[in-house]
Amino acid sequence: MPDTFLDENKPANRFARAREAQAVALLEDYVEMIGDLSAELGEARVADIAERMHVSQPTATKSIARLKREGLATSRPYRGVFLTDEGARLADRVRDRHRTVVAFLIRMGVPEDIAELDAEGIEHHVSQVTLSAFEAVLNCKT
Amino acid sequence: MPDTFLDENKPANRFARAREAQAVALLEDYVEMIGDLSAELGEARVADIAERMHVSQPTATKSIARLKREGLATSRPYRGVFLTDEGARLADRVRDRHRTVVAFLIRMGVPEDIAELDAEGIEHHVSQVTLSAFEAVLNCKT
């Protein structure tokens, strides 16, 4: 069922909610990147993931292990990394959301490079309701 | 000199920058809350901090230890927690920024309760440039 978001509906407390968002932020960025690499290069290698995330290769391997544990990706030793259906769906949502946030910030007058920097963190804390509000602004009076 | 922000000027890479923002997010929320409690109750007790942050008391104690290590707060055993000058300045900046982000989201049409939830995470990733853009929107055509 869940084309539902990774928890739009969790903690009552705003601090707990922000912590929860942070906990999935890394997963979101990884699946988005793996999707990008698969599209660009035909496969996502650990070395390429590590390079683009600006982390060491063992760190990437460890984070990929978490993706696998959470059912978002698969991999076999010394082979590339592949998204599950769930992972691919998440990647698409995350990519769209990222683009929306960047476009929205630019529309607000933020320079593109700064919009890109800020969006990388902001995106993980934007609820569906807020995202829709951003889209409404973008679609209204071009 | 530094009424400068906790690093507006760090990593070249957007992922590294978001990680950095995350690393200071907890500090920012704690100093803001300690400032709030001091203003409201005259002092900030560990138990009150823990309750409002929705963490256990030992977790709050440990995070306060980090605040002290980083020169943002002081405390003596079995006494309350006090912000240093630097901590107080940070608290004020963080509080203003929080309010700006919430007000901006509400202006974008986000319901107040959701704006409050999202802002708690978003605020830590909003650069000075983006914050100014938000303020410009708020000050323009009321």
Add this chain to the structure above:
DNA sequence: GGCGCTATATAGCACTTGCTATACTTTCGA
């Protein structure tokens, strides 16, 4: 003044996400 309640500190554990160093596997060119 001492007792008990409450607040705080401390100990010990788990998980996440970083790192370096090193071992192992695969791949590719000579």
Add this chain to the structure above:
DNA sequence: TCGAAAGTATAGCAAGTGCTATATAGCGCC
């Protein structure tokens, strides 16, 4: 084909942020 280079895995460490259980200190009241 085989050996070096490149890619990946593993080991071991550190720091941060959670938790529960328990010890200890402070405080108010009898």
